[in-house]
Amino acid sequence: MSTATSTAPAPRRDAPAAEASGIAVRHVLARIGRYVFLCAVLGFFALPLLWLATAPFDDTPTITASLPQFTLDNFRALLDNPYALSSLLNSVYLAAGTAALVVTFAALAAYALSRVRVPGRDALLYGLLLLSSIVTGTATMVPLFELAFRLNLIDSRLGVILILSGGLLPAAIFILKDFMDGTPTSYEESARVFGASPLQIVRHIVVPLVRPGLATVGVWAVANVWGNFLVPFLLLRGPEKAPAAVIMYTLYTEGGQADLRLLSTFSLLYSLPVALMFVFVSSRYGFRFHGGIKR
Amino acid sequence: MSAITMRALTKVYPNGVRALDALDLEITDGEFFALLGPSGCGKTTLLRTIAGLELASGGSVHIGDRAVTQLPPGKRDVAMVFQDYALFPHMTVRENIAYPLRIKKVDRRARGEKAAETADELGLSALLDRRPGQLSGGQQQRVALARAMACHPQVFLLDEPLSNLDARLRLEARTFLKRLQRELGVTTVFVTHDQAEALALADRIAVMEGGRIRQVGTPTEVFRRPANTFVAGFIGSTPMNLVDAEVRDGRLVVAGAPLPVPDDTPVTDGEKLVYGVRPEYLDYTAEAAPDALHGQVVVVENLGSFSLVSLDLTGDGDAATIQVVVPEGREPQPGDSGWVMPRPGRSLLYRDGELVSPAAAPAVPAARAAAAAEQ
Structure with a gap:
């Protein structure tokens, strides 16, 4: 001025x-x-x-x-609850198992779908994505329960992990396929000319290149399982296997009122691991791409 | 180190595109061979078929005395340098160069030493612990070459080796590549769309168009005696002048001007031919001259040590433009009237697009052999 x-x-x-x-x-x-x-x-x-x-x-x-x-009495009271801490450990089991399954299978499927020309591939992916919201939704709980019952997977952590993985896989494949599509095929062709087997190519080249994508999907799977109430609530019988999301539902006073002291304390413990995981993963794997292809 | 032989090699893509059309080609041991052509001519497909990244739909490929047509790329004992170099971004230069040895299960120490040794040959020793993202384009290319060299293949395949470098670096890399190939003596095939690059680097060139090979020969043969009008128009930094001509009374009439029939070419009276002559082999003069083409200067392009002058020929009716190279200091002005004289022995005649001029035996003896091999 x-x-x-x-x-x-x-x-x-x-x-x-x-x-x-x-x-x-x-x-x-x-x-x-x-x-x-x-x-x-x-x-x-x-x-x-x-x-x-x-x-x-x-x-x-x-x-x-x-x-x-x-x-700090609230924390002492929470420690007296026999299921509070072990439920957090249960949540870790379920989340880790599901995340491992989802990342492994989604990576393999996404790689194949990204590199092999399959007729109707996109329709298949969109169809799966659409159905996946039903699989872990309320609507299919009865048939899923029936299925788990027939397969002897009631009251088993494996059953919960499998059903949650099934629900998360389509979206995970969709996300990872996008990452795979974004990596040039000349890396893999170069490795092929040197004689690398398909599995070696995936291990040496593709996985390191899409690591940010794998981390994203892993975190997303953990967060999903961590917050899922319905599936473990229905499939796990006793409180000794129940994850934190289910145990929180049992924190009542004798009078049937929500026990706000326990509930608030447990909520804090329940949300901390996920928050810490986000911080850790974003600092460790962050979204970066090293380059090396001359554009 | 071995020769590469292709017989009736055909590649048809699932969408029906015939990228290679029954192609025969022999590349001899230790040769630096160029596949040259415009984009979409099948040259990259041919290279990828030799590498095994594409499977041939028909025909055969031999490397040395091994039939490799059905072998996967890893079993062909070839190394390929990609246009984008495809250096693994998450590995250091050392790990990149050692990668082929890692696949061959060479132990960690031995491959580290081998990588350092190869890097030393290419002047990359100081960069061993860097990642590809921290290197310049020229350095990336040398790392890609080192990675290809580390596994001692029988054949090097280079896809557009210079296209990702800027102009100045390209000249440097060209000299470097040629020296390296000579020192290693490994059969090397490279793909390029740049005719100057092919002429400068290659021992022999195959000019391709539409999945077929239009001419195979040394740079001199391909430059001096293009076998057809396609090659004539493609080779040379200034394309060859191709003008319609007609034989009348034992003289060649080009745009109204009668010229002598070059090099005793067998022609029949009244037939229509195409007269071809390079701008470099024409002399411009402002005075009327016998056996010369007359025209009016329309464009003068300054190209440094010489100028490229375009003239509209003033013939009887059929308009034609001809380009001529004029040395510096003697450029005419647009609008000037001038005469253009072809130098003896440098004009070619094409009938139906194919060369009919006989090889001038003493000048280029190898050309006849090549022409014979073509048939």
Whole structure:
């Protein structure tokens, strides 16, 4: 603005200055308005998290966030619950097993689908994607239960892992196929000319190249299993195998009220591993591509 | 090190495209051989069929005395350098060069030493622990060459080896490649669409069009005596002038001007031919001259040490443009009227697109043998 006023002729100096200050005021007001709006939105989403941060340390937590009467008794009470900690371990079993299955099979399927010309391939993928939302959904719970019962997979972690994997695989294949499509085939052809077998090509070349994709799918699978309630709730009988999502459902007082002290504490422990996993994976595998193909 | 022999090699893609059409070709041991042609002519398909990345639909490929037509690429004992180099981005230069040995189950120490040794030959020693992303284009290419050399193949296959380098680096890499090939003495086949690259690098060139080979010969043969009008138009930084001509009374009438029939070519009176002469083999003069073409200068393009002058021939009716190379300092102005004289022994005649001029025996003795081999 200073250049504008200095170059303007002398008699008219005031007019552009007034105009400029008007623009500046409007600019500041717009900025204030924007930040107020952002704060409101942020507050709306942050309040439940604030509750999660304060309630576990509060002597008498309510369903509102408040300044806590600091105590660690809630954690001691949770440790007295026989299933609380072991359920977290169960969740880890289920999540790790499902993630391993999903990543392995999705990688192999996506590689094949990306590299081999199969007639009707896209229709197949979209069909699977559509059906997958049904597989782990409520609608097919009865036939799935029947199937698990016939296969002797009731009350078995393997059964839960298989059913969850089945539900997640199509979307995982879809995501990974996109990653595979994005890697040039000349890497693999080069390895082929040197005599590498298909499995060697996958191990030495393809897996390292799509590692960010594999990490994404792994994290996504873990987060899905971690939050899944219905499948383990129906297929696992006793509380000793139940994952955290199911155990949380049992945290009641004798009076049948939700036990907010245990519930809030358990919620905190329940959400921490997933949050930590996100941080770890994004720092370890982050989305980067090394290059090396001259474009 | 071995020769490559192809017999009736055919490749038809599932969509019906006939990329290679019953192609016969022999590449001798230790030769630096170019596959040259416009895009879509099948040259890359031919290279990939030799490598085994494409399976032939018919015919055979032999490397040395081994039939490799049905062998997978890893069993053919060839090494290929891809156009984009395809260096594995997650491996260091050392791991990249050692990769073929890793597949051959050479132990870690031996392959590390071999990689360092090969890298040393190509001046890459300082870069062994870098990743491909940290290298320049020229360095990437040398790493790709080192990786191909490390496994001591019988044949090198290079797909457009220079196309990913900038102009200055390309000249450097060209000299480097030619020296390397000479030192290694390994049969090398490379694909290019750049005729200058093929002429400069290759011992012999196969010019391809539409899945067929139109001419095989040394750079000199292909440049001096293109076997057909396609090759004539493709080879040379300034394409050959091809002008319609007619035989009248034992003289060749080109755009109204009667010229002597070159090199005692057997012609019959009244037949229509195509007269071909390179711009480099024409002399421009401002004065009227016998046995010369007359025209008006329309464009003068300055190409450094010489200029390329285009003239519209003022013949009887049939308009034709002819290009001539004029040395610096003697350029005419657009609009000038001038005469163009072909140098003796450098003009060619084409009947139905095929060369009919007999080989001038003393000038290029090898050409006749090549022409005979063609038939």
